[in-house]
Amino acid sequence: MEALKQPWPWYVAGPLIGLFVPLLLLTGNKGFGFSSNLRHLCAAVLPGRLDYFRYDWKAQGGWNLAFLIGTVAGGFVAVQWLGTADVVLSDATRSALATLGLGDLSGLAPRELFNWTSLLTLRGLALVVGGGFLVGFGTAYAGGCTSGHAIAGLADFQLPSLLAVLGFFAGGLLATHLLLPLLL
Amino acid sequence: MGLVTYLVLGVLFGVTLTKSEVTSWFRIQEMFRFHAFHMYGVIASALLVAAASLALVRWLGLRTAAGEPIAIAPKSMGRGHRYWLGGTLFGVGWALTGACPGPLFALVGSGLSVMLVAIASALAGTFVYGLLRSRLPH
Numbered sequence: 001m002e003a004l005k006q007p008w009p010w011y012v013a014g015p016l017i018g019l020f021v022p023l024l025l026l027t028g029n030k031g032f033g034f035s036s037n038l039r040h041l042c043a044a045v046l047p048g049r050l051d052y053f054r055y056d057w058k059a060q061g062g063w064n065l066a067f068l069i070g071t072v073a074g075g076f077v078a079v080q081w082l083g084t085a086d087v088v089l090s091d092a093t094r095s096a097l098a099t100l101g102l103g104d105l106s107g108l109a110p111r112e113l114f115n116w117t118s119l120l121t122l123r124g125l126a127l128v129v130g131g132g133f134l135v136g137f138g139t140a141y142a143g144g145c146t147s148g149h150a151i152a153g154l155a156d157f158q159l160p161s162l163l164a165v166l167g168f169f170a171g172g173l174l175a176t177h178l179l180l181p182l183l184l
Numbered sequence: 185m186g187l188v189t190y191l192v193l194g195v196l197f198g199v200t201l202t203k204s205e206v207t208s209w210f211r212i213q214e215m216f217r218f219h220a221f222h223m224y225g226v227i228a229s230a231l232l233v234a235a236a237s238l239a240l241v242r243w244l245g246l247r248t249a250a251g252e253p254i255a256i257a258p259k260s261m262g263r264g265h266r267y268w269l270g271g272t273l274f275g276v277g278w279a280l281t282g283a284c285p286g287p288l289f290a291l292v293g294s295g296l297s298v299m300l301v302a303i304a305s306a307l308a309g310t311f312v313y314g315l316l317r318s319r320l321p322h
Contacts, residue, residue, distance in 0.1 A: 004203075010222050013204030014229030020197060021234035022241050025254050027189055032234075034286040038310040045307075052314035066187040067194035068289055074198015075207070075293025082203060087210045092219040097210075108202075109209035109282055109296060116298050131280030132288070132302030136309025138274025139285060141320065142267055143259065145274060146284040149267075150227060153259065155234035160259040163267035169216075170268075171275020176216035179276070 005083035021152050030063055033148030035139035037061065037068045100184040113184075123183045142167065198290040207290050209282025216279055265321040277309075 024030040040061030043053040086106045118124030139145040142164045153161025215223035291299045
């Protein structure tokens with residue numbers, strides 16, 4: 001139990017995450033892919049006349065939405081009963097973030113950027129609202145996110161997933177090295 | 185399998201993402217700055233285990249709990265534009281929010297309630313894609 005309360009190393013977490021691919025297939029031919037839920041939620045709330053959202057979301061996405069509710073609960077369980085600790089970041093990242101003016105590196109995300117009042121600032125809006133929009137638009141356009149492309153897709157040697165993952169990193173590098181210094 | 189199975193798997197997923205700090209904006213920064221192996225270790229070992237278990241499932245000819253053959257729909261390449269373009273846009277969002285879709289939801293459970301706004305915005309992004317889909321290169 002004590003070991004569970006420490007941060008989990010990559011060689012424990014990674015293999016566990018990888019096992020979701022066979023587990024979801026064996027329980028009912030479900031494809032590991034979290035961002036499909038964004039489409040299912042849109043289809044549930046705003047069916048409208050768009051073809052993209054006109055399908056039986058309960059039949060196709062019901063299992064995934066249950067998985068989503070579980071994921072929220074899992075985030076709660078982890079911080080409530082399995083301990084919290086500040087991230088032990090590398091010194092290089094600490095000093096890079098200090099250069100950007102971020103002093104408080106406690107918690108899971110910078111408190112000065114990710115809080116409700118920061119939504120009234122340009123940088124807060126850019127990170128939370130702008131970033132969120134691109135996550136939703138980009139994953140829908142690319143047909144998947146980290147789970148569907150970087151893990152499930154690459155594990156099945158799908159070439160489109162390799163293109164998508166190269167895009168993920170190109171975009172992430174662009175935002176980290178060009179956008180963040182402008183925004184923060 | 186019933187929804188409860190997927191709910192339980194989701195809890196395990198959320199706990200794993202949170203305890204391994206994959207949901208941390210700081211860890212995503214560390215990854216995109218190539219300052220630590222942690223995130224690469226998580227993604228690479230997940231991929232390795234997923235690929236090995238897929239190969240095993242196929243080699244053993246395993247079937248689903250309901251007895252159906254395992255089937256994975258191949259993604260269609262088309263001209264391929266959607267993958268690198270959409271992927272790049274998502275990558276920018278990933279670095280800005282510090283979270284991909286799973287972690288966005290896990291973070292709400294962890295108490296970072298402002299991520300509800302990021303989720304609402306992500307839903308708007310998916311909706312706008314639905315609106316523009318016929319006009320975008322795929």
